[in-house]
Amino acid sequence: MATTNGNGKAAANGGEGRNGLPKIHTEKGNNSGGICHDDSAPTVKAQTIDELHSLQKKKSAPTTPLDGTLGAFAVVSDQERHKQQLQSISASLASLTRETGPKVVKGDPANKAETPRITSHVTQQHHHHPHVAPTINVSDSALKFTHVLYNLSPAELYEQAIKYEKGSFITSTGALATLSGAKTGRSPKDKRVVRDEATEDELWWGKGSPNIEMDEHTFMVNRERAVDYLNSLEKVYVNDQFLNWDPENRIKVRIVSARAYHSLFMHNMCIRPTSEELENFGTPDFTIYNAGQFPCNRYTHYMTSSTSIDLNLARREMVILGTQYAGEMKKGLFSVMHYLMPKRQILSLHSGCNMGKNGDVALFFGLSGTGKTTLSTDHNRYLIGDDEHCWSDNGVSNIEGGCYAKCIDLSREKEPDIFNAIKFGTVLENVVFDEHTREVDYSDKSVTENTRAAYPIEFIPNAKLPCVGPHPKNVILLACDAFGVLPPVSKLNLAQTMYHFISGYTALVAGTEDGIKEPQATFSACFGAAFIMLHPTKYAAMLATKMQQQGATGWLVNTGWSGGRYGVGSRIKLAYTRKIIDAIHSGSLLNANYKKTDVFGLEIPTEVEGVPSEILDPVNTWSDKKAYDDTLLKLGGLFKKNFEVFLNHKIGKDNKLTEEILAAGPIF
Ligand SMILES: Nc1ncnc2c1ncn2[C@@H]1O[C@H](COP(=O)(O)OP(=O)(O)O)[C@@H](O)[C@H]1O
Ligand SMILES: C=C(OP(=O)(O)O)C(=O)O
Numbered sequence: 001m002a003t004t005n006g007n008g009k010a011a012a013n014g015g016e017g018r019n020g021l022p023k024i025h026t027e028k029g030n031n032s033g034g035i036c037h038d039d040s041a042p043t044v045k046a047q048t049i050d051e052l053h054s055l056q057k058k059k060s061a062p063t064t065p066l067d068g069t070l071g072a073f074a075v076v077s078d079q080e081r082h083k084q085q086l087q088s089i090s091a092s093l094a095s096l097t098r099e100t101g102p103k104v105v106k107g108d109p110a111n112k113a114e115t116p117r118i119t120s121h122v123t124q125q126h127h128h129h130p131h132v133a134p135t136i137n138v139s140d141s142a143l144k145f146t147h148v149l150y151n152l153s154p155a156e157l158y159e160q161a162i163k164y165e166k167g168s169f170i171t172s173t174g175a176l177a178t179l180s181g182a183k184t185g186r187s188p189k190d191k192r193v194v195r196d197e198a199t200e201d202e203l204w205w206g207k208g209s210p211n212i213e214m215d216e217h218t219f220m221v222n223r224e225r226a227v228d229y230l231n232s233l234e235k236v237y238v239n240d241q242f243l244n245w246d247p248e249n250r251i252k253v254r255i256v257s258a259r260a261y262h263s264l265f266m267h268n269m270c271i272r273p274t275s276e277e278l279e280n281f282g283t284p285d286f287t288i289y290n291a292g293q294f295p296c297n298r299y300t301h302y303m304t305s306s307t308s309i310d311l312n313l314a315r316r317e318m319v320i321l322g323t324q325y326a327g328e329m330k331k332g333l334f335s336v337m338h339y340l341m342p343k344r345q346i347l348s349l350h351s352g353c354n355m356g357k358n359g360d361v362a363l364f365f366g367l368s369g370t371g372k373t374t375l376s377t378d379h380n381r382y383l384i385g386d387d388e389h390c391w392s393d394n395g396v397s398n399i400e401g402g403c404y405a406k407c408i409d410l411s412r413e414k415e416p417d418i419f420n421a422i423k424f425g426t427v428l429e430n431v432v433f434d435e436h437t438r439e440v441d442y443s444d445k446s447v448t449e450n451t452r453a454a455y456p457i458e459f460i461p462n463a464k465l466p467c468v469g470p471h472p473k474n475v476i477l478l479a480c481d482a483f484g485v486l487p488p489v490s491k492l493n494l495a496q497t498m499y500h501f502i503s504g505y506t507a508l509v510a511g512t513e514d515g516i517k518e519p520q521a522t523f524s525a526c527f528g529a530a531f532i533m534l535h536p537t538k539y540a541a542m543l544a545t546k547m548q549q550q551g552a553t554g555w556l557v558n559t560g561w562s563g564g565r566y567g568v569g570s571r572i573k574l575a576y577t578r579k580i581i582d583a584i585h586s587g588s589l590l591n592a593n594y595k596k597t598d599v600f601g602l603e604i605p606t607e608v609e610g611v612p613s614e615i616l617d618p619v620n621t622w623s624d625k626k627a628y629d630d631t632l633l634k635l636g637g638l639f640k641k642n643f644e645v646f647l648n649h650k651i652g653k654d655n656k657l658t659e660e661i662l663a664a665g666p667i668f
């Protein structure tokens with residue numbers, strides 16, 4: 001027998017121990033006879049290493065109790081349920097051009113000890129036949145098993161990601177750092193929606209619409225491509241989860257994906273079923289096939305790149321090819337809700353939402369990066385959700401079960417709740433970290449500026465669970481104005497609220513891209529045109545009705561520049577914006593003194609507690625007054641031009657409101 005010393009050299013095990021030192025003789029009993037006892041506890045009862053390992057894991061408790069007289073019945077129905085579950089998954093993965101669905105089996109193929117529990121072969125009559133004789137309808141793909149990793153836990157998904165997915169690491173706070181591949185943001189130009197008999201009349205098509213058409217056949221081509229890709233893999237991840245905390249309007253979603261990263265992302269972002277709800281899940285209302293590693297075929301009709309995100313409302317399916325950016329899944333499902341909910345007279349909102357101790361609810365509308373997540377995550381208020389909500393006759397409900405925060409320049413001081421939510425279970429996308437300590441450098445943009453964290457909403461200490469609340473009292477429109485001419489806060493009347501809601505203004509800043517020398521205005525109807533499915537005026541009319549009914553107040557908050565445009569002035573301090581938001585919540589801003597601005601005709605307060613009064617009217621902060629006037633008129637012109645397409649649209653049935661909205665824009 002030989003031991004190895006610190007230098008990797010074998011040391012003779014005679015009178016010398018490690019490093020050639022004499023062996024330590026313990027005093028225990030008289031018979032120690034030169035043997036070193038470093039552990040006096042009884043030894044583990046295992047004959048082999050495998051046996052030892054098997055002691056580590058105990059079976060998860062079954063959700064159906066197996067006791068008493070119901071025992072036999074429960075066992076049968078449990079088994080039956082598992083069989084139905086697998087058949088349902090096999091049906092999801094079925095090729096529609098060949099005879100059979102894939103044989104699916106639960107569990108990791110790497111765990112050889114796990115014998116296939118039930119196999120399911122969708123369209124074949126007999127289920128247990130290990131040797132399928134190939135027929136003319138069966139290709140080789142039908143001969144293999146597709147292993148299904150079904151609703152794995154975060155710990156299991158961590159292990160999968162770290163073992164099998166390059167770029168997966170545990171950070172110093174326990175989050176799972178991942179890479180989303182070549183795409184680090186959404187690809188709106190690659191979104192396609194099936195235009196059929198029903199949707200051609202229902203949906204918003206044409207100029208300005210996010211819905212770029214494709215036909216049913218092309219969808220099926222891409223669907224088959226995704227399904228074949230997924231079935232060609234050794235294993236796929238399947239998540240069965242819910243959307244919408246309003247129990248009457250809950251939607252069951254199934255996400256089939258090839259990466260543990262995607263599975264954990266959706267685990268965090270959707271509503272997590274209890275094990276009992278999962279047992280009785282049944283057939284999903286909507287299914288995503290995420291084959292993001294596999295490109296679409298550019299010879300396919302309607303395809304203009306190797307990325308395609310395809311929505312088929314009739315089939316209740318979405319196919320993702322050629323992008324691994326996880327945000328496509330959550331925002332894709334949001335589009336689906338933007339279609340389904342208005343059909344039920346429920347307004348879907350691209351907004352954050354929180355509630356004060358007294359039950360006052362605020363909505364935060366805004367485009368990407370304007371502050372929905374940051375400002376709805378407020379230590380003094382209950383978080384209902386950071387991004388997607390429904391407003392029904394009963395109040396508001398979050399669509400999701402998690403948050404998706406931007407991480408660029410994240411700091412513990414400025415955003416403590418988000419910072420602390422980045423722990424075990426959280427997916428951290430595209431961040432850079434120290435290779436040894438695994439401490440994340442949130443200022444590093446080497447991979448992308450759009451670094452993100454996805455965490456379950458309960459990681460925020462004052463989350464409101466269940467994520468529902470009463471009718472909103474304040475509707476806050478966030479615009480990150482890189483021109484620096486919009487006031488930090490303005491109080492809006494209903495017509496102005498609708499005008500700005502339909503306009504959906506924010507600005508993209510220049511600097512990161514070559515050639516762009518000045519900030520670019522973006523107008524995105526309903527502060528989320530990329531996700532709406534109906535014409536913007538449909539959502540606007542619903543919002544107007546609801547705000548009128550509830551007497552909610554509209555506000556426009558500029559979270560962008562002050563004291564000059566981008567490059568000259570600076571971004572309004574988050575601390576000031578928070579003070580402004582506090583004053584809106586408390587009601588103190590409602591009763592402040594106001595004056596009206598030129599051009600946009602906005603009501604601005606003369607004082608807000610904790611905010612220097614001189615910044616409240618942007619003209620005061622510009623040293624070059626001529627430049628201010630020119631920039632203000634320039635932005636006013638951009639608003640006017642953008643609104644032209646809405647001039648011949650009526651907002652709901654109310655002629656008077658429509659006229660008021662048209663008059664609520666800039667006047668010069
Ligand atoms: N005055 C401000 N108000 C809001 N956010 C600000 C402000 N100044 C800087 N920020 C930063 O802007 C970003 C807003 O992003 P986020 O809240 O994720 O937007 P959204 O959820 O609307 O996409 C955060 O990184 C935040 O730290
Ligand atoms: C995830 C997104 O949402 P947001 O930036 O609004 O948080 C997105 O637009 O891709």
Ligand SMILES: [Ca+2]
Nearest residue numbers: 197198200201
């Ligand atoms: Ca029709």
Ligand SMILES: [Mn+2]
Nearest residue numbers: 372373387404
């Ligand atoms: Mn957000």
